[in-house]
Amino acid sequence: MAEKENEKKESEKSYQEQRFKLFVSSSPHIRDKDTTQNIMLTVILAVIPIAIYDIYLFGWFAARAFFWAISGALLTEALIQRLKKSPLTITDGSAILTGMLLAMCLPPRVPFWISFVGGVVAIGLGKQVYGGLGHNIFNPALVGRTFLLLSWAGHITKDYYEKFSVDTVTGASPLFIAKQYYLGEIKVDLTQFYQVHLFKNTYGSMGEVSVILILLGLVILLFRRIIDWTIPVSYVGTVFLLTIAAGRDPVFYTITGGLLFGAVFMATDYVTSPLTRRGKLIFGFGCGLFTFLMRIYSNSQEAVAYSILLMNALTPVIDNYTLPRKFGAVKQT
Amino acid sequence: MVRTFEGGVHPYYYKELVRDKNIIKAEIPSRLVMVLSQHVGAPSNPLVKVKDKVKRGQKIAEAQGFVSANLHSPVEGTVVAIKPSFVCSGAKNPSIVIEVEGLGEEERMEVKENPTPQEIKDAVKEAGIVGLGGAAFPTHVKLSPPPECPIDTIIINGCECEPYLSVDFRIMVEYPREVLEGVQLIKEAVGGNRTVIAIEDNKPEAVEAIKREISNFDGIEVSVLHTKYPQGSEKHLIKVITGREVPSGGLPFHVGVLVQNVQTALAIKRAVKDGIPLYERVISVTGQAIRSPRNFIVPVGMLASDILEQAGGLKQNAAKVIFGGPMTGMAIGSLDVPVMKGTSGIVALPKDAVEPYPETDVCIRCGRCIEACPARIMPNHLGTFGRLGMVERALDYNLMDCIECGACAYICPARRNLLQYIRYAKAKSRELSKK
Numbered sequence: 174m175a176e177k178e179n180e181k182k183e184s185e186k187s188y189q190e191q192r193f194k195l196f197v198s199s200s201p202h203i204r205d206k207d208t209t210q211n212i213m214l215t216v217i218l219a220v221i222p223i224a225i226y227d228i229y230l231f232g233w234f235a236a237r238a239f240f241w242a243i244s245g246a247l248l249t250e251a252l253i254q255r256l257k258k259s260p261l262t263i264t265d266g267s268a269i270l271t272g273m274l275l276a277m278c279l280p281p282r283v284p285f286w287i288s289f290v291g292g293v294v295a296i297g298l299g300k301q302v303y304g305g306l307g308h309n310i311f312n313p314a315l316v317g318r319t320f321l322l323l324s325w326a327g328h329i330t331k332d333y334y335e336k337f338s339v340d341t342v343t344g345a346s347p348l349f350i351a352k353q354y355y356l357g358e359i360k361v362d363l364t365q366f367y368q369v370h371l372f373k374n375t376y377g378s379m380g381e382v383s384v385i386l387i388l389l390g391l392v393i394l395l396f397r398r399i400i401d402w403t404i405p406v407s408y409v410g411t412v413f414l415l416t417i418a419a420g421r422d423p424v425f426y427t428i429t430g431g432l433l434f435g436a437v438f439m440a441t442d443y444v445t446s447p448l449t450r451r452g453k454l455i456f457g458f459g460c461g462l463f464t465f466l467m468r469i470y471s472n473s474q475e476a477v478a479y480s481i482l483l484m485n486a487l488t489p490v491i492d493n494y495t496l497p498r499k500f501g502a503v504k505q506t
Numbered sequence: 507m508v509r510t511f512e513g514g515v516h517p518y519y520y521k522e523l524v525r526d527k528n529i530i531k532a533e534i535p536s537r538l539v540m541v542l543s544q545h546v547g548a549p550s551n552p553l554v555k556v557k558d559k560v561k562r563g564q565k566i567a568e569a570q571g572f573v574s575a576n577l578h579s580p581v582e583g584t585v586v587a588i589k590p591s592f593v594c595s596g597a598k599n600p601s602i603v604i605e606v607e608g609l610g611e612e613e614r615m616e617v618k619e620n621p622t623p624q625e626i627k628d629a630v631k632e633a634g635i636v637g638l639g640g641a642a643f644p645t646h647v648k649l650s651p652p653p654e655c656p657i658d659t660i661i662i663n664g665c666e667c668e669p670y671l672s673v674d675f676r677i678m679v680e681y682p683r684e685v686l687e688g689v690q691l692i693k694e695a696v697g698g699n700r701t702v703i704a705i706e707d708n709k710p711e712a713v714e715a716i717k718r719e720i721s722n723f724d725g726i727e728v729s730v731l732h733t734k735y736p737q738g739s740e741k742h743l744i745k746v747i748t749g750r751e752v753p754s755g756g757l758p759f760h761v762g763v764l765v766q767n768v769q770t771a772l773a774i775k776r777a778v779k780d781g782i783p784l785y786e787r788v789i790s791v792t793g794q795a796i797r798s799p800r801n802f803i804v805p806v807g808m809l810a811s812d813i814l815e816q817a818g819g820l821k822q823n824a825a826k827v828i829f830g831g832p833m834t835g836m837a838i839g840s841l842d843v844p845v846m847k848g849t850s851g852i853v854a855l856p857k858d859a860v861e862p863y864p865e866t867d868v869c870i871r872c873g874r875c876i877e878a879c880p881a882r883i884m885p886n887h888l889g890t891f892g893r894l895g896m897v898e899r900a901l902d903y904n905l906m907d908c909i910e911c912g913a914c915a916y917i918c919p920a921r922r923n924l925l926q927y928i929r930y931a932k933a934k935s936r937e938l939s940k941k
Contacts, residue, residue, distance in 0.1 A: 212919050
């Protein structure tokens with residue numbers, strides 16, 4: 174009985190204490206577990222297998238490129254947020270991710286300052302000038318990559334050709350070889366590239382070393398529901414089908430170049446892709462169409478990067494025309 | 507086949523805290539606060555004065571106008587004050603305060619054998635029955651649709667899609683027969699040729715209990731639905747069961763449907779067949795911060811603090827107490843607020859389940875709120891417009907179609923208080939249209 178009394182007293186005491194400590198807010202009072210930060214961390218997790226493989230293949234060069242790209246991105250983010258006197262958000266993981274993705278758009282043997290400048294530009298011109306996370310129009314990593322390409326094309330592409338010319342007879346990228354082949358200028362068996370790209374492709378950007386690892390990343394992102402299938406499938410599917418229609422080898426065109434890496438990690442960027450599923454399908458289709466056209470009809474090596482940037486610019490328009498049909502939008506009877 | 511609607515979220519339900527606890531009667535407290543606006547519509551008009559003696563079941567306040575409801579005393583006692591008191595929303599509303607003397611003898615309403623539809627509606631109105639699912643809309647109004655909109659389908663809502671709460675579930679398990687009798691009365695009152703009891707597939711025991719009794723009744727079917735929040739939303743339930751979409755700004759009777767909650771059906775049975783007015787209801791007292799979570803029958807007007815005491819009290823780590831479920835309920839600032847007819851539960855959450863107000867509020871355009879929105883509108887844009895006070899832009903983006911389910915804010919990884927901004931915009935737009 175005395176125990177019961179005590180317990181009652183205690184609970185009464187706790188009311189007195191709690192009375193002024195109750196937290197009041199608007200509903201809902203429970204939240205999903207996913208936060209911006211752990212979404213970013215999951216994407217980082219999805220690209221880490223590729224990064225590890227890069228370091229395994231290229232050793233010090235790859236580690237150096239990653240280090241300086243991430244440093245450039247983080248320092249720029251911190252510096253600009255400091256100048257703007259806005260809260261410091263480098264712990265949300267988005268700048269680290271941008272740095273990693275940028276490094277993966279570069280060949281492994283770039284000078285350290287190239288990757289550093291790339292990181293600075295990606296965050297500075299690609300993201301913070303628009304107002305920071307969530308406000309940028311273009312994919313920051315691709316902005317960084319494009320800036321580097323236009324400024325120091327030699328550094329970005331030199332590695333590419335040199336390394337490749339050691340392995341095979343010609344001195345060009347696989348996509349260029351394919352172009353010559355279909356123009357009837359050379360004779361070559363395109364299927365020899367399949368295995369190389371699946372497992373160990375050492376003559377492209379660091380993100381393209383292995384199709385298997387990109388697909389592993391895709392599985393992680395899909396499984397954790399960070400992205401849905403719409404953009405990767407509509408993007409790659411469009412390229413695949415158009416290539417068949419053009420009478421070319423669709424598998425070759427799918428696995429070479431930056432297409433898969435771009436479709437899985439770049440085109441799916443939340444901020445720069447449309448909001449609705451319908452919009453995402455259109456976005457993926459547009460990326461695929463432009464990639465196909467640029468690959469077949471232009472001399473640019475940048476089909477994937479430019480297609481995604483182009484569609485980034487069209488995202489607000491797509492969003493405007495793909496508003497969901499609201500519930501109850503039926504004729505009143 | 508398990509059917510469902512577009513959108514929605516899958517929160518963790520925490521139903522296990524009270525789903526197996528029998529409904530027990532709460533001990534009568536020493537004081538009750540009977541708020542005069544328990545329901546949607548005009549507040550009721552007090553029929554008693556200070557120092558008046560009241561009996562259990564006595565009508566103490568009368569409906570004012572059609573959309574309003576009567577109020578009955580759940581106890582024998584004395585009126586000690588008629589004054590504004592705090593309610594769960596934080597506002598102060600006029601209320602009758604009763605000093606309790608005991609249960610005493612019960613005053614019952616007149617019971618009619620084989621009542622006509624009109625007599626059923628009258629009894630429901632007299633008993634002060636309102637929607638017990640949470641909205642507290644006067645039931646007699648719902649039972650009287652305009653003649654040009656006849657009802658052909660009645661849906662009894664036993665979804666209980668709110669996490670934590672197990673009120674409708676327990677009622678279906680423990681009183682299936684009385685619920686079905688209430689459903690039968692609703693059928694008799696409004697007609698219609700199809701009657702469906704909708705239950706989510708995470709409540710197999712309830713489905714079983716109802717199905718055991720259903721053979722005694724004619725033309726009532728059970729429909730088992732996919733478990734998803736907000737499955738119990740009236741308009742979405744109608745869409746799932748009948749395939750009809752209530753037009754934007756319209757009401758269920760516009761598509762010939764009437765939706766009633768399970769507990770409302772039970773209250774209708776008790777009013778019409780037993781003559782007991784609505785003065786008590788079943789609530790779940792649950793949450794990780796409650797010492798012993800339980801399901802109680804509580805008198806309307808009982809203070810949260812009295813109820814919590816009977817559930818063992820709050821744990822030391824309690825940080826938030828919610829009237830209703832955690833998705834749509836109201837967090838209370840003081841425990842001295844009364845349970846009302848529309849209060850379906852009291853949920854107490856511990857500190858680690860309550861997130862502080864976010865420091866940053868940046869949309870990363872993931873689109874999850876749009877995927878989750880059952881109203882198929884764009885909470886991300888509405889949230890921004892609401893925050894900036896851009897009411898007209900928000901109206902362009904279908905602000906008023908928001909059903910305030912909270913799925914958007916629940917799912918938002920950036921922790922934007924989307925629903926709060928939307929409510930702000932709605933309130934502001936109502937203010938503007940008044941001017």
